[in-house]
Structure formats: C-alpha cells, structure tokens
Amino acid sequence: MPRVAYVNGRYVQHISATVHIEDRGFQFADGVYEVVSIRKQRLIDLEMHLDRLNRSLLELQVPWPTSRRVFRFILKEVIQRNRVANGSVYIQITRGVANRDFAYSKNLKPSIIIYTRKTRQDTLETANVGYKVISKPDIRWKRCDIKTVSLLPAVMAKQAAVEAGAVEAWLVNKQGMVTEGTSSNAWIVTLNDELITRHVDNEILSGVTRNSVLKLAQKLNLVFVERAFSLNEAIHAKEAFCTSSTALVKPVIEIDNKKIGKGKVGPITKILIENYLSYMDTHHEAY
Ligand code: PMP
Numbered sequence: 001m002p003r004v005a006y007v008n009g010r011y012v013q014h015i016s017a018t019v020h021i022e023d024r025g026f027q028f029a030d031g032v033y034e035v036v037s038i039r040k041q042r043l044i045d046l047e048m049h050l051d052r053l054n055r056s057l058l059e060l061q062v063p064w065p066t067s068r069r070v071f072r073f074i075l076k077e078v079i080q081r082n083r084v085a086n087g088s089v090y091i092q093i094t095r096g097v098a099n100r101d102f103a104y105s106k107n108l109k110p111s112i113i114i115y116t117r118k119t120r121q122d123t124l125e126t127a128n129v130g131y132k133v134i135s136k137p138d139i140r141w142k143r144c145d146i147k148t149v150s151l152l153p154a155v156m157a158k159q160a161a162v163e164a165g166a167v168e169a170w171l172v173n174k175q176g177m178v179t180e181g182t183s184s185n186a187w188i189v190t191l192n193d194e195l196i197t198r199h200v201d202n203e204i205l206s207g208v209t210r211n212s213v214l215k216l217a218q219k220l221n222l223v224f225v226e227r228a229f230s231l232n233e234a235i236h237a238k239e240a241f242c243t244s245s246t247a248l249v250k251p252v253i254e255i256d257n258k259k260i261g262k263g264k265v266g267p268i269t270k271i272l273i274e275n276y277l278s279y280m281d282t283h284h285e286a287y
Helices: 024-028 046-060 068-081 152-163 208-219 231-235 267-282
Strands: 004-007 010-013 031-039 087-094 111-118 131-137 168-172 177-181 185-189 195-197 224-226 239-244 248-255
Touching: 004 068, 010 068, 024 087, 031 046, 031 267, 046 068, 046 087, 046 208, 068 087, 068 111, 131 152, 152 168, 168 231, 168 248, 177 231, 185 208, 185 231, 195 208, 208 224, 208 239, 208 248, 208 267, 231 248, 239 267, 248 267
Parallel strands: 131 168, 131 248, 195 224
Antiparallel strands: 004 010, 004 111, 031 087, 087 111, 168 177, 177 185, 185 195, 185 239, 239 248
C-alpha cells in the first residue's frame, strides 16, 4: 500500500508529495511543526500538541489554515489512510507561497503538510537501554520556545553526536547551563534524589513529554524542581535522561564520555519509564 501524505488540501502519494519553490518554509524556514507519537492506535497527548502548535502559529502571526476540528479530522484521516498503529505523525505549517521577500503580506494562505511514519514503539526492555550524549555550545536563536522548522544548529549538533557514537547532544549556554537536547528535554537526578529539569523560558521548547513526565512525577510523589543545571552538575548527577515524543523517556548513562552515577540506568529513571509507558497505553485518544 503506497504511503499517503496530505499537502495543501490534497491526499497525495508520499513519493510525489511536493511544495512550491517559493514556499516561505523552504526559503526562510518561516513555519512551525509538531510531531505526535502514535502508539497502539492512540495519538499521545494530541491536545497538548495542538495547543503548542496554536501558540507557535500565534507567535509567528501565521493564521490557522483550518478550524481545529477540521484539522484534527485531516490528521486522523492521514493516519488511517496509512494504517499506522505505531509511529508518528509529522505536521508542518508554513506562512505560504509568495514572491521572495523577507517582509510578508498578511493575506498569504498558509501551507500545510502532514505525513506519517511507522516505527516500532518502545517496550519496557528496549526503553531500559542507556545511551551516551555529548555536550555542544547552544548556538540557537533566542526564541527556542517556538517550534519552528529553523533547525540548523540542532542538525549540526545532532550530527556531531551521532559521529561521536552518541544519540543526542545536550546544548550548553554561555553561562555553562544545559538548556536542552537538540530534539529532547534534559533531566538529571541529584545525589539527594531530586528530579531536575530546566524551567520553561525562551531558551527551551516546552516539551509535551516533559510536561507529562512532570505530572507523573507529582503523582508518584517524587521530589522535583524546575531549574537550570550546569553541565558539571549533570556529569556528577546520580542519573540523567532525555524526554521527547519520539524518544519517550531515554536513559543517559554517559555525558562527554564520563559515566553518570554507576553508568547504568538508575532507579528513578526506571520508574519514570515504566509509568510513562503505561500512561501512553491508557490515557489517550484512539483515532
Ligand atoms: N526540545 C526540542 C528542541 C525539541 O525539538 C523537542 C522535540 N520536538 C523537545 C524538546 C521535546 O518535545 P516533545 O516532548 O514535545 O516532543
């Protein structure tokens, strides 16, 4: 069965899905995106992703191309047409097509693309594998709270991570503080078992998974603090992990080739993995 993508009002074959050369997304990265995880035919935290998409569009003053109700319908249609039980759906909305000019007319029609990807979803076993991360200077712009498709610094840092045999790069700002990963939020567990993740501000994306894991931590009576932590604190932490819609809760056992804690997946990370997986299997909208 051929893959189907949605492009500006049409369902087309993924292989021949294209956008115009003067789409502002292509020319200026003038657009935003979301990735929603699909697990056992459920869309994980869909409403939170749509809320964040709404915020990103508002910040860039791109109007919603459709009503939220119609948008949700199209999204589910794309997933159904591709028969995705496990994987993710990618959504991108750009300001639209216009003669190339930095300034834009307010009357442009936003472009929408939606497509899916089938992937295996983690089980308890696969999720409990520890990974390496490296650190890289955070050279991104000052509005990392908007989920824009302008991702070059993240692309470069992730590539450096992969070439170093790691899965993620943790980005470090001028003050020596870890902001987040290239495509995930960063967490540590301190020596006195406090769960720490950076507070939300313009230097990080407010992760949907981060949000759900914080709620789980509260339910589990774990002590947590939302504050910045330095790379040095992370290296000397008891445990570390990343969160994102596609990586879920991913244990980190080495940063810059230095072992974190005992160099194994720690007990608090394990509890969060287990609870996050069961949260994914229970709370969400089936399509
Ligand atoms: N930070 C950045 C920079 C990201 O790209 C992502 C993934 N989109 C995240 C954090 C994690 O966000 P979420 O949990 O919503 O996937």
